[in-house]
Amino acid sequence: EVSFKDLAKLTAGFSGADLENLINEAAIFAARRNKRMIGLQEFQDAFDRVVMGPERKSRVMSPEDKETVAYHEAGHAVVSFHLIHTDPVQKITIVPRGRAGGYVMPLPEDRFVYSREYFLDQITMALGGRAAEEIFFGRVTTGAASDLQQATRIARAMVTEYGMSERLGLPAYRDNMSNPFAGREYGYGLTGRDYSEEVARAIDEEVKRILDDAYERAKQIIRDNHSKMVKLAATLMEVETLDRASFERLMNEVDSAVSGSVNGEASESVSEQSSLDAAA
Numbered sequence: 001e002v003s004f005k006d007l008a009k010l011t012a013g014f015s016g017a018d019l020e021n022l023i024n025e026a027a028i029f030a031a032r033r034n035k036r037m038i039g040l041q042e043f044q045d046a047f048d049r050v051v052m053g054p055e056r057k058s059r060v061m062s063p064e065d066k067e068t069v070a071y072h073e074a075g076h077a078v079v080s081f082h083l084i085h086t087d088p089v090q091k092i093t094i095v096p097r098g099r100a101g102g103y104v105m106p107l108p109e110d111r112f113v114y115s116r117e118y119f120l121d122q123i124t125m126a127l128g129g130r131a132a133e134e135i136f137f138g139r140v141t142t143g144a145a146s147d148l149q150q151a152t153r154i155a156r157a158m159v160t161e162y163g164m165s166e167r168l169g170l171p172a173y174r175d176n177m178s179n180p181f182a183g184r185e186y187g188y189g190l191t192g193r194d195y196s197e198e199v200a201r202a203i204d205e206e207v208k209r210i211l212d213d214a215y216e217r218a219k220q221i222i223r224d225n226h227s228k229m230v231k232l233a234a235t236l237m238e239v240e241t242l243d244r245a246s247f248e249r250l251m252n253e254v255d256s257a258v259s260g261s262v263n264g265e266a267s268e269s270v271s272e273q274s275s276l277d278a279a280a
Contacts, residue, residue, distance in 0.1 A: 003040070009108050010047055010090070022046050044091065044243075048105075053098025061096070066237055068133065069094045069102045072143050074232040075132025076104040076125055079221050081251055085121040089248075092232075093241040101143060102236075107244065116164045119154050123214040124221075126151040131218040132229065155210040156203070165206050173203060228254045 011019060023038075025046035030038045049055075061069065073092050080086045087106035094102035111118075130144035158164040160173040174194045193200065222229055231254050235242065242250070 006090070006107060007043060009110070010105075012108055018050070022050055025049055048091075048093075048097060052100060052103065055095055055097055061101070065101075066094065067233070068137065068141060069143065070233040070236040071132045071136050071229065072129040072141075073102045073104055074229050074236060075128040075130075075218070075222055076147075077128075077247060078225050078228050078232060078251075079128030079131070079218050080104065080106070080125045081248075082221050082225065083121040083124060085115065085118040086125050088244060090244050091241065092236065092247055094236050095240050100146075116158065116162075119158050119162075119164065120210070120214060123151045123154050123210065124218045126154075127211070127215045127218045128222065131215060131222055135219060135222050136229070136233075151211055151214065152207065155207045155214075158210065159203055159206050165210075167206050168199075168202060173199065227257075 011022065014022070022043070023046075026038045026042040029042040029045050030036075033042075035042070073094055077089050077092050080089055087108050089104055090107040091105040092102075093105075096102070126147045127144075129147055130140055133140050133143070159168050160175070163170040163172065195203075228251060232242075232247075232250060235250060
């Protein structure tokens, strides 16, 4: 069954032509599968193709690369699952599309304004893939390149545009180099900035602090949820793609198993203590 509410969230910002293209792609998928109606899977596949690009079926990953990608994407998903201010995970896949080796697709919630906490959680989630690589393999790869760019962009905007840094305070720090219509006379000297080198250095240090703090937070979440990471990565290596329901079910099953194990050990300990007391 197609949830048009979820579909509307996924396609926020799409123009009429984009939506038409999406529906046409979904219809093509349905026809190839000999279906008379377009289902949720067809819409999802069409969305992936339109936004992320076609599947790269010719690209064959080695077992080592597949494992790395699986843990990388599992890192994003598990970190997101345990943060408050992130959107629900709609899909996780390690099937290469476009330039991506795999990806985690969130289901955006309706927001008109964004809080500091939201941005910090977004940065933490973005760094979850690299954190997983470091913890499970003791190394990092180029797979986190776009994640680092995204996290840095958010952190810099927090500091220079939104006044979300206690150290830099409320001023908005403008960089005219990004504006082709702003002449040098409006910048600071010949740098194209309206702030000094000292402030520029402070901005760089603050951005780095935000990223470092978020990275440590991501690593701690992954360490605390080691069993979920292993289970999710193993499942991804087997089936390659998980939807929201399957992902959340897996997360909750691991929670239940761990809780049951702990309760069982506690009951066994109480039983042993009772036996010792009776014998005494």
